[in-house]
Each structure stands twice: as C-alpha cells, then as structure tokens.
C-alpha cells in the first residue's frame with residue numbers, strides 16, 4: 001500500500017475509517033483493517049471528501065480585476081464590454097499565467113477537477129482557448145482540467161463564431177459551450193442551441209451552456225435546451241448554468257420547465273453568489289435575487305451543482321477560488337440550512353458535480369480514483385461553518401498539498 005489516511009470521517013459512515021491507497025486508486029475503506037503503508041496521514045477525525053469539482057470557471061477572465069476599469073453598473077452587459085477590451089489583445093501565455101494562478105489557488109483549496117470556460121468569438125478568436133489549453137497542460141499533474149469552447153458574444157450576434165467554435169474543439173477543447181439567451185431573438189436563441197448540438201454531435205462532446213442568465217421572465221432558452229436534449233438523446237450530458245430567469249418565470253411555467261429539465265436529466269449549475277451580485281440591478285425594492293429555483297429543482301430530483309464561475313473579474317470582484325466557500329454561499333442564497341440540506345449543499349460541489357462531468361470513478365470508496373481532500377473539521381456542518389484549512393490534498397494517490405497554521409491566543413497578561 002502506498003498511502004493510508006487514518007481516522008477519517010467519511011460521509012455516510014458512523015465510525016472513523018482508514019482509507020488505503022494503492023497507486024492512483026483507493027484500494028480499501030474500512031475500520032483499522034489496513035496494514036502499514038509507505039506514507040501515513042492521520043486525519044484525526046476530520047472530514048475527508050473526494051476532491052472538489054468546479055465545473056464553471058472563467059479562468060481566461062480571472063484576475064482581470066487587477067488591471068481593469070471598474071464595472072460601474074455592475075451588470076453583465078458592462079462586464080462583457082470591459083472584457084472585450086482585453087480580449088482584443090489577449091496573448092495565450094498571459095491568459096495561461098492568470099489561469100495558472102487561479103488553478104494553483106483552487107488546488108490548494110482541494111479542487112481536483114475544473115471545467116474552464118474559454119471565450120471563443122471574432123473579438124478574441126482562439127487566443128483564450130489556446131491560453132486555457134496551455135494551462136491545462138501545465139497543471140496535468142495537479143488537477144484534471146476540461147476546457148469549454150464558449151461563444152461569449154453569441155453565435156448569430158457574432159457571425160464567424162460558429163466556425164471558431166468548431167476550430168476550438170479541433171484544437172483540443174473538451175466541451176461545447178453556449179450562450180443562447182444572449183441572442184437578439186428567441187428564434188436565434190433556438191438556432192444557437194441547434195448549432196452547438198451539431199458541433200457536439202460531430203465530435204461526440206458534452207454540452208455546457210449559460211442559459212437564461214437574465215431577469216427577463218420571457219427568456220425561453222432553458223425550455224428549448226431541455227427539448228433539444230431529449231430529441232438528440234443527450235440525457236445526462238448537458239449542464240445549464242445560472243438559469244436566473246427561472247426566478248422571474250410564473251410558477252406554472254417554472255414547474256413545466258423544471259419537469260422538462262428533470263426528464264432531460266440536465267444538470268443546473270446555480271452559481272448563486274454571482275447572480276446575487278449581477279442580477280436584478282434594474283429592480284426597485286423589493287429587489288429580486290435572480291437565482292434559479294433551487295429547492296424546486298431539488299424536489300423534482302434535478303442534479304444541482306454550484307461553481308465558482310468568476311474570480312476577481314469584470315463580473316465579480318471576489319472568489320478565492322474555494323468550493324467550500326461556494327457551498328457556504330449557496331446555503332445562504334438558497335436558504336438550505338437544515339441538516340439534510342447542508343448535505344445537499346456539499347453534494348453540489350462534490351458528487352453532483354462529478355455526476356454532471358460523468359466521472360464514473362469518483363468518491364471515497366474502493367476502486368475510486370484517489371483524489372481526496374482532508375479538511376480540518378469533523379463534519380459537513382462544521383466544514384461549511386468554519387471554512388477550515390485543507391490539511392492534505394491528494395491527487396492520483398500522491399499528496400500534492402499539505403497545509404498547517406500556527407496561531408496562539410495569549411490569554412495571560414503576565415509575560
């Protein structure tokens with residue numbers, strides 16, 4: 001045995017367990033039944049999770065906040081405008097350097113799988129995609145990375161984008177993105193989805209779109225995406241991010257669409273903290289929160305995840321990135337505070353996200369890939385509440401992060 005993590009608190013198990021790792025796989029999970037190994041880690045009763053999964057991160061734009069002008073309106077359109085100024089002069093190495101800083105921070109916080117969105121369109125061409133593919137290569141020993149070819153300026157609003165999407169896929173992008181709600185008309189939004197599916201089918205790739213990311217109750221692209229997913233037999237292969245218009249839909253229409261989403265087995269990525277900042281900027285009071293109907297989605301059995309989305313960029317000035325922080329904000333925003341709801345929140349950054357990425361060897365169980373994070377808290381509740389350090393991060397059976405802090409509270413007044 002190469003590595004054993006002892007005294008681990010694993011979700012769903014009453015007693016502490018030992019996790020034995022052989023090469024890049026978990027060999028066994030059990031109680032004190034595991035022999036000596038080359039390396040031993042004592043989790044000391046802390047919660048041990050499979051590595052976090054972040055399926056929505058605009059790493060090409062990350063950290064532009066360090067150099068950009070402020071987003072005065074706080075809206076998505078102004079964020080897009082600011083980003084375009086940078087995109088015209090992107091250099092793949094510079095994009096990769098910024099993305100690398102974000103991946104580095106994410107790995108230190110226990111994320112071992114990332115899906116990075118690369119803007120592809122006539123303004124920046126393939127420069128962002130090439131930068132993120134370079135970052136993927138740099139980080140291949142530290143985390144798994146997928147790159148999404150993402151038409152940030154639309155497909156029909158940006159003639160030429162469809163050909164560039166196809167080319168981005170040929171150059172190595174793993175997933176086909178989309179932004180149908182951004183088109184000028186419903187008809188163009190539907191055609192946008194059709195184009196994305198044609199590319200996905202040609203290259204046998206999964207689809208991950210940003211859908212109905214608007215306060216407009218009439219935004220209808222999630223409905224068509226669900227229909228298209230069913231017609232094309234893409235059940236379980238599509239993620240729809242944001243879907244904030246769901247908050248504005250009337251209740252009858254929302255129930256219909258949620259039912260379609262469940263039938264199509266579409267995953268909804270509710271990056272609630274981003275919508276909390278960017279949505280409903282035109283509202284007077286009471287101000288909407290503009291996030292998808294999380295509890296209704298969960299009640300219908302929809303696979304719901306949450307992702308970092310933005311890190312100090314024109315859309316959002318924060319983000320460490322840390323999926324535990326994302327989960328905490330999700331708990332607040334969707335009002336998921338009961339014990340079983342905290343478990344649901346943790347699922348959104350672990351098993352649900354892994355399911356959306358179709359990772360079949362994910363988890364803390366025998367034969368799963370040994371991508372593991374050892375927290376410094378004894379339970380899911382305490383991990384969310386305390387946002388503790390990640391004492392160890394294991395990737396493919398190898399310890400890649402070790403964290404400790406020293407802090408002293410000096411109670412005595414005597415010297």
Ligand SMILES: [Zn+2]
Pocket residue numbers: 056058210241309310
């Ligand atoms: Zn996004």
